[in-house]
Amino acid sequence: MNNFSIALKSSNDLVVIMPKGYVNDLGAERLESTCEQFFNKGIRKVVINFSDMQYLNSIGASVFTGMVQKTLEYKGLLCFTNIKKIHLDVFNMLGITKHVKVFKEELEAINFLKGKK
Amino acid sequence: MKKKQQDLKRLLFNIASLVDLGQEVTSAKGIDEKMKTALYVVTGMFSVPKAGLFVYNADRHKLELVTCKGIKDADGTSIDVQTKYIKAFQKNTPYNISEARNNSFYERNAEAFRRLQAKTLIPLFAKDEFVGAICLGKRLSRTSYLHSEKDTLKVVASQMAITLHNSSLFKKIKNQVNENKKLYQNMRHIYHDTIQAFAAAIDAKDVYTRNHSYRVARYAVAVARELRWKAKEVEGIYIAGLLHDIGKLIIDKGLLNKGETLSAAEIQEIKRHPQISYDILSKIKFPWKDVVDFVKHHHERIDGTGYPDELKDPDLSDGVKILAVADAFDAMTTKRTYRKKLSLFDALREVNKCLGTQFDNRISKVFFKVLQKEIKGEIKEAQILPHLDKDFDPTIITTLLESITAELSY
Incomplete structure (x- = not known):
């Protein structure tokens, strides 16, 4: 994947993951493994900020499906923020948003998660 | 909606x-x-x-x-x-x-x-x-x-x-391809082993030429590699080196090992061996080009006075010329029934003396250069040096080789 990277911000019990660029091949698997690494460290609150994600296809959708599944297995909390409508439509269509909280801005998600145990 | x-x-x-x-x-x-x-x-x-x-x-x-x-x-x-x-x-x-x-x-x-x-x-x-x-x-x-x-x-x-x-x-x-490759490699090993066995049988006929075929094959490989021949061609000349004297199997053992001077008829009989080698080997379909040609003509000379066909330079391939130098050089540096072995210095001078008549200048120059490189340790897998007596002075030999090759460059 030439056009994909991940930025991370973590504090205490919360991590913000920012996929950047094209989420359209197996390189995006790193998102799933990154998420799992935080779960294993005991950080169960995850925000995914989509503001820099430019493109999503079925392979990318599969990766996010995997992240949601991991969140369910680890009994974590997953929030999506800053999603473009076209991507939100895909997540809705696939039933992914049934298992995550969607916020407009990252800060809203962080504040929401801070209030959660 | x-x-x-x-x-x-x-x-x-x-x-x-x-x-x-x-x-x-x-x-x-x-x-x-x-x-x-x-x-x-x-x-x-x-x-x-x-x-x-x-x-x-x-x-x-x-x-x-x-x-x-x-x-x-x-x-x-x-x-x-x-x-x-x-x-x-x-x-x-x-x-x-x-x-x-x-x-x-x-x-x-x-x-x-x-x-x-x-x-x-x-x-x-x-x-x-x-x-x-x-x-x-x-x-x-x-x-x-x-x-x-x-x-x-x-x-x-x-x-x-x-x-x-x-x-x-x-x-x-x-x-399947991998399987075939393995089979091919196995067959190649068997082929090589069989040829080596033949070479050993050839050399065993004459007590003075033990391992001669093997050394000729190695010397020829050294020159062919220096000439940047392709791997398959190098393999071909190696095989030709191993088999070049196969015709001697037919020549009477007593004659090959005769210490005294040979009669004209006896010399003629021995000179039959390249043709006999050709007759034997031409029945085999070798995977390498020109093996049979190299073997048949390894006693030809540049000036056309060799045998069996008295071919002159333009009709002699590089392979033939390589084998001719390799064969003669090994004969000079090993003991024969009819003479003592020459020192490396004398053998090289002898090859030099026969340039343009018996041996080809260009091929011989390459032979000298390889030997020079082997003495200087510039070649990883030396082919000639390991088979020579170690009693020579590397400085003297190197100087001689340098002067011969310099002369050949003019």
Whole structure:
């Protein structure tokens, strides 16, 4: 994947993951493994900020499906923020948003998660 | 209206995903990566977090896991599939595992299905051949597959079936090629061993020429490599070196080992050996070009006074010229029935003296250069030096070689 990277911000019990660029091949698997690494460290609150994600296809959708599944297995909390409508439509269509909280801005998600145990 | 819009979006997503799948299965990626990516496309299309792709092993009647997603410790998972089940499968059609809990197929594989958390099995058929299966787990949407989704799954399954089929054909061909390569290598070893045995038999006839053929072959290889011959051509001259005196097997042993001066008739008899070598070897179809030519003419001379055909320079190939120098040089540096061996210094001077009459200038210059490089340690795998007596002074020999090659450059 030439056009994909991940930025991370973590504090205490919360991590913000920012996929950047094209989420359209197996390189995006790193998102799933990154998420799992935080779960294993005991950080169960995850925000995914989509503001820099430019493109999503079925392979990318599969990766996010995997992240949601991991969140369910680890009994974590997953929030999506800053999603473009076209991507939100895909997540809705696939039933992914049934298992995550969607916020407009990252800060809203962080504040929401801070209030959660 | 909203429903129609959603259906349209779903349709567009499915089309885009099918395009993704098409691109993946026809990409230049390795088959394992291709299969994994294809499985990701399917799991992304239907929001399935856990899935596995299996290939059918007809010898073991088992579906063997090729790749999976979201399942830990799945390596080695297999599903028992007997012929009666395959016959019952509908081609590339999703099969609800939970509806089949009471049948023997499910019971036999309950543990594997549990480990995979499999809910749906899609048997993959390429034309009429059962090639594998996709196991899909629970969907994130927690919904069952709609009719239209099942149709899409069928399309996806047929595409993956063809890819799996092609990959197994490719693997079979690859295995066959590897098998053939091994066979070829074994045959080559046998071939070489047989030729070496022949060479040993040739040299054993004359007590003074033990290992002569082997050394000539090595010297010839050194020159051919320096001339940047291709590996197969180098191998060819090596074989020619080993067999160049095969005709001596026919010559009377007493004559070959006779210490006294030979009569004219006896010399003529010995001179028959290149022609006899040719007669023997021309019956063999060698995989290397010109072996027979090299052998027949290794006693020809540049000035046309050699034997058996008295060929002159333009008619002599480089291979013949190489073998001529290598053969004569080894004869000079080893003891013969008719004379003592020459020192390296004298042998080199003798070769130099015969340049332009017996030996070719260009080829001999290369021979001198290789020897020079070997003495200086510039060649990793020395071919000439290990067979020479170590009693020479490297400085003197190097100086001699430098002066000869310098003279030849003018």
